[in-house]
Amino acid sequence: MEPTSQQSSRGIVIGGRPLPTRFFLAPLAGYTHLAFRVMLRRLGGLGMATTDLVQAQMLVSGTRKSLELVETTPEDRPLTVQIYSGITEHLVKAAHWLQAHGYEAIDINMGCPMAKVNGSGGGARLMCDTSAATEMVGRVIEAVDLPVTVKMRLGWNDQLISAPQLAAAFEKIGVAAVTVHGRTRQQGFHGTVNRDAIRETVNAVRTMPIIANGDVRTPEDALSMIRETGCAAVAIGRGAMLDPWIFRRLHDLECGRAAVVPTxxxxxxxxxxxxxxxxxxxxxxxxxxxxxxxxxxxxxxxxxxxxxxxxxxxxxxxxxxxxxxxxxxxHGERSCQVPTALIRTPNGPVEHW
Ligand SMILES: Cc1cc2nc3c(=O)[nH]c(=O)nc-3n(C[C@H](O)[C@H](O)[C@H](O)COP(=O)(O)O)c2cc1C
CATH class of the missing domain: 1.10.1200 (Non-ribosomal Peptide Synthetase Peptidyl Carrier Protein; Chain A)
Structure with missing residues (x-):
């Protein structure tokens, strides 16, 4: 696959923010908290990190848990805060709150498959109605001066692949970038990532960066994701837990340096x-x-x-x-490189999550 215009060799600018590399940390609720983000930043090569998803209304109400989730330090940059809600007013208020408290960027979750998030109209449910989703995101963009991005799946199920259409609509209203996890809501975390559908999303937009996501576990996976989809950047979630040095290794590769193996x-x-x-x-x-x-x-x-x-x-x-x-x-007694456990993802029919 030939590279497309979305690709550049090093960093990337999103919503006016220069990001040092095009390898980002995908949010993993319960894991990608402040300490983990800072540790990854210290290793090097991380272009951007996003907080775990925060319920918009809880944030505005200042619940202890939501304030903990958005806790940050000057070292924890560049950072985007991810919010979710099925109610536009709540998202707008949370966006105001984030701007007033000095945060740099906002990501709206449109990918979460969990029933408790979808049931209230949030998460992946928003992907079922392009005009309603566009209206909602547009209201957030109008409300603040911060760059607003969206993270989504490919669509609700195989019959409803709405990511290309949504991304095109979002570009028109000024969304700064879209992250696409290459699975549908129906798939949950099962099956394979559909890179063709991610590429269709890349092809559906003019210049808005598409950040591809899903099952990237090695530097080679990240580079082939870029080659095959033409995406502007790659977000890595579970792969960063498996190998916290993955960002540094990718950055070294891009800079033509031999990857440094951690001692x-x-x-x-x-x-x-x-x-x-x-x-x-x-x-x-x-x-x-x-x-x-x-x-x-x-x-x-x-x-x-x-x-x-x-x-x-x-x-x-x-x-x-x-x-x-x-x-x-x-140290060194163990030679096996296979983890004994994976990050737990919900099992069983998606409807019951
Ligand atoms: C335990 C867990 C928690 C997650 N939490 C979030 C979240 O808070 N917000 C979000 O947008 N996606 C969340 N995701 C989805 C990931 O960001 C990512 O899209 C998905 O895991 C696929 O990427 P990966 O294979 O690189 O992990 C979560 C995934 C897992 C496994």
Whole structure:
């Protein structure tokens, strides 16, 4: 596939914001919080990160959970806050709130397949009615001076692939970029990513950047996604958990540099720093929050399986620190690169999620 005009070799500008690379972090609710984003930024190569999705009305009401989700630091840039709601007024108020509080960009979630989000007309449900969705997004754009982007799936199901039509309509009203996860809502997280349909979305717009997303696990996957779809940028979610160095490796490749393989020390220090950064924000609760990273990190960070098992159950920062010491001493014992667990995605019929 020949590259198209959407492609450039290094960074990219979205909504007037220059972004250092075209490799972005896709939001993963429960994982892509402040500590994880900052850790990835410190490794290098990350072009942009988005917060976990935040319920628009909760944000305006200032609930503890939503304020925690939008917590950030100067190091955590460039950052986009993702909001969702089925009610335009709520999105508009949240957009005002974000602008007033100094945030730089807003992403509207139109891809979430969960019943509790769709039931209230939010998430992927918005993709079923192009004119209503366009009207809603247009109201948010009019309300603020910040760049507004949209993240969506291909459509509701195979019979309703609306991403190309929606992207074209969004471009006309001034949406700064659209991220497309190459699955339908019906697919949930099953089946394969449809790169042809992502390419059709790229072809449906003139210059608005399309950010392709779905199942990118290696630098080669990201580069073939760009080649095959002609997208302007790639968003990586679960692949960043599997390999937090993926952005740096991609950036090195693009700059014609040999990818630097993280040393054993760097890998264990990453583990240590991630937890302690999380602790600064979440205190003792971090032990519970961090455990789910253990199975995901285990293989990549060369954590022997018995220690990974203990990392899934640790109860205190002291226990964590002593585990890290053991990991440091025994690093390299494990040769397997396959993670023992994947990020949990909802199972069963989509209707019940
Ligand atoms: C646990 C989990 C949480 C997610 N949370 C969000 C979210 O908050 N907002 C969103 O737009 N997408 C969310 N997604 C979808 C991802 O951003 C992404 O579109 C999807 O996982 C496919 O990309 P990947 O294969 O690179 O992970 C989530 C996915 C998973 C697995």
């Amino acid at each position: 054993a020390d760097e890998q264990v220090t990453f583990l240590y720093d991630h937890f302690h950064l999380m602790r600064q924000q979440h205190g003792e609760f971090s032990c519970r929050m961090f455990r789910k990273f253990a199975a995901w990190y285990g293989a990549r960070l060369g954590i022997p399986e018995d220690l990974e098992d203990r990392l899934r159950r640790f109860e205190s920062p002291q226990e964590f620190d002593s585990l890290v010491n053991e990991i440091r001493q025994r």
